[in-house]
Amino acid sequence: MVESIRSDIVAGILSEHAALPSERAMAEQYGVSRMTARRALEAIEAQGLAYSEDRRGRFVSPRRVRYDISERVSFAADARASGTDLEITVLRKRSIRADGALSAELSVPMGEELHEYTRLFRINGHPILIETEFVVASRCPDLLDHDLRQSTTQVLEQQYGIAAHTGDVVIRMCPIQPDEAAMLGLPPYQAGIELVQTIRDDAGQAFCLGRQIWRGELAEFSARAIVNR
Template sequence: MIDKNSPIPIYYQLEEEIKRMIQDQLKPGDLLPSEREYAEKYDISRMTVRQAITNLVKEGLIYRQKGRGTFVAERKFEQDLSGLSSFSEDMKNRGLIPSNKLLSFHVISGHTWISSILKTEPTDEIYEVKRIRMANDEPLALETIYTPKHLVGEISDKDLFMSFYDYIEKKLNLEIAYGNQTIEASLAHEEETQYLNIKKGDPVLVMHRTSFLKNDQETPIEYVKSIYRSDKYKFKMQMKRD
């Protein structure tokens, strides 16, 4: 409910009220009341309602369709950053079906930047794999994997339609110990628009991760760059105060 005597701004109270409705009562695709209906229900100005609605649109919780109204958006996929898991594992844990579309697969060498990350010689051969990661056939991320050929052996196209972590751990019997990961905000370029059903300039989340084997040398086994749709994906983590 809206408390007009509260020091909390009314538009923010309305935002929280709508969020509760989305969480408890509504489902993706449901039509929300109009600005006029909200204004009459809570006896507040339409300008206040418009501010609350605009903020929720920016958060990606709802979306507007001209001439039709405002609707509840699809819920974002959420990845917990407190552990190291693969895309496929995350999707399966949500009851979704993960899949890949292979875009390119070849061997490269002579690239010092990736050799320095994977701690290989510049002349060593490295697999470069580019694929689209999907859940229930919906594209969520554009992924590029780099992995040393001498560590993973001969890879076939068929191997790349499974989780790469599964390939490493189940087929090669290698154990992944940990990964170093960064995430940054960016804007979609032309390549992402081709594969992720988004527009150039749309916000995306870019993840860089290097995974290491469990051995004395802590050998890098994989470097991956993943570009996620920010309208479909979000990350969370638990932070403890020292």
């Protein structure tokens, strides 16, 4: 049963975002219990071949979005280069003051002005990730006046001469909180992937802290290890 569905997905018989059979339909088709059918569908999802949408069922996963963490990559530019239909929605943008955690991460004084913006990324109409970034305002005073529905990496480089040189990246599994889950079309507390990165310029000064929440079944991360002996 699992292998049959998997083969149909890999062969393209079931196309991207096509609805998978319900547990009841699976049970009737293969003559098994609904519990067995549920486990089969969960196995397909665990292999990254399907994703769930709250109250709507399971669907065939699209081609995974690859994110290279060897350097700070423009996700927007990469998505457009691959021929996908990328849409970025700015959910919020504002100026805030650095609290203790942000001042420590960005090595700025408490109360330093920061730009904060949150964006939702969709590919081919389907939500992929939510991103919130904090940027040191003194480095780019009018950043929030720019169109943030594009690569902010390019905006920082072209408008302010700020280029990413190094970064610290942490990736962890996390339960997606209800408000974020709703925007990603997921049930509350479903497992997702959290990526946090602190970006520094060529002088080693941190200028941006970013947090991304990914739908786990749609993401692929790559990295390059450098071993100093």
